[in-house]
Amino acid sequence: MAATHTGDTVRGSEQGAAYCQQMRLLLERVGERWSLLAVIALRAQALRFNALRRELQGISPRMLARTLKALERDCLVSRTVHPTVPPQVDYALTALGRSLLQPVDALLHWADEHREAMDMARRDFDAREAVAAAT
Template structure:
């Protein structure tokens, strides 16, 4: 894969994420992998505020690279959570918005974001205490 590779890849693991189609977890992991990664969550949170252009998303999602944002929105589009619209202008203007399925996810993602904000200080304190009790075993 090249440094500039941004194609959404598919493979056998995506066709049968659990290895057995009759397994009770089959399908759940695949969906949670997508909506549970930090970039997808942050993009969904931003798009919950309305349609955004690519650069607007990139500025709003702190720390995301152009390549990672491209991969993230393409994956979300592939999963039916984001709609990408190309406007016939020069240069082409592209914007992104949540689909109905993506919008139905926003209350869950917002609840997770709110929980994270509410508990971040306590989690940071617990991490410092753990690291102090287990020197040299920090988990990053």
């Protein structure tokens, strides 16, 4: 006997798929190398592009521009262009971006709390892998 789907089941699975897609996009954004670091750098105040680049040591201008554009698209960062010559542009966290700080702080606290255990686990794993590779 073939399985049948009601309208509610199809609608529910579509909503579930949409929810999963939204979560995947969110995790991609916050999981990117520079996104959370940019959010953390902007927590205290708005910064101009080069000041933000100095805060995020090692980021290229192109990667910073891409990161800021993605954060702006997701409404986590706002971009304000001041009518000066040359133009001055400030980047700041939006209300939505600020709401991300609490879970980010919790993640940072967790990482700090478990740093030594993770370092030890990595050393143990690497030692086991080295022994296995040598045999």
